[in-house]
Amino acid sequence: MDRSALNDMTYGLFVLGAMDGARPVGCVVNTVVQLTSEPVTVGVSVNHNNYTNECIKKTGLFSVSILSEEVPMETIAAFGFQSGRNTDKFAGMKSRMKQPGVPVLSENICGTLVCRVVESMELSTHTLFIAEVMDAERAKVPLPPLTYAYYLKVKNGTVPKNAPTYIPSEKKEHYDCSVCGFRYDDGEGPLEFLPAGWTCPRCGSPKDAMEKGT
Numbered sequence: 001m002d003r004s005a006l007n008d009m010t011y012g013l014f015v016l017g018a019m020d021g022a023r024p025v026g027c028v029v030n031t032v033v034q035l036t037s038e039p040v041t042v043g044v045s046v047n048h049n050n051y052t053n054e055c056i057k058k059t060g061l062f063s064v065s066i067l068s069e070e071v072p073m074e075t076i077a078a079f080g081f082q083s084g085r086n087t088d089k090f091a092g093m094k095s096r097m098k099q100p101g102v103p104v105l106s107e108n109i110c111g112t113l114v115c116r117v118v119e120s121m122e123l124s125t126h127t128l129f130i131a132e133v134m135d136a137e138r139a140k141v142p143l144p145p146l147t148y149a150y151y152l153k154v155k156n157g158t159v160p161k162n163a164p165t166y167i168p169s170e171k172k173e174h175y176d177c178s179v180c181g182f183r184y185d186d187g188e189g190p191l192e193f194l195p196a197g198w199t200c201p202r203c204g205s206p207k208d209a210m211e212k213g214t
């Protein structure tokens with residue numbers, strides 16, 4: 001099988017939003033697709049390890065913020081490379097709540113959807129959520145939607161291993177701790193996306209001690 005054939009498949013990029021009690025949570029996905037027109041349903045594939053997955057299962061509700069090309073890489077880093085289990089991703093983001101209670105981004109987006117899960121299927125690593133779209137709203141100022149290809153080629157973005165489209169053979173970079181030799185794999189996300197206070201999990205050295213491996 002030539003897995004590179006899959007590289008030519010096209011996708012958009014989105015932030016899924018959900019609620020963890022009273023706290024908004026969410027993650028970046030590229031797998032939202034419209035499945036039917038009457039009623040309007042969408043599908044999305046969310047990794048079993050993503051905190052957003054747990055929260056969607058509890059409430060049966062999620063939102064989709066359709067990202068535009070202008071979205072800063074910091075937003076992708078916040079929503080796509082760290083977990084809402086231990087961070088408040090919506091803190092510092094311009095966002096608002098939509099009825100019946102899901103958070104959406106309010107800038108650098110083309111529009112939003114409010115979705116109610118009608119079915120789900122457990123796949124090997126991901127849950128496929130099938131959801132009815134209860135509400136859809138377009139941004140007042142039209143912006144170009146961010147495609148997966150634009151994210152990879154123009155914004156030089158990378159994809160963590162929880163994304164269904166992650167390609168193991170494309171892992172290009174790793175970093176070695178200059179103090180203890182611990183290897184940080186880029187599959188976990190680029191080192192520069194980790195919080196400033198990140199330390200080597202083995203010896204506790206600061207991020208500066210990591211050196212790019214060859």
Ligand SMILES: Cc1cc2nc3c(=O)[nH]c(=O)nc-3n(C[C@H](O)[C@H](O)[C@H](O)COP(=O)(O)O)c2cc1C
Nearest residue numbers: 028029030046047050051052080082083084162163
């Ligand atoms: C470009 C990109 C695409 C992604 N696509 C998906 C996806 O379709 N499904 C998924 O489960 N995770 C996807 N991810 C990974 C999640 O956003 C990431 O694992 C996130 O940290 C999960 O956060 P959470 O634990 O707060 O839910 C993607 C990440 C990026 C950067």
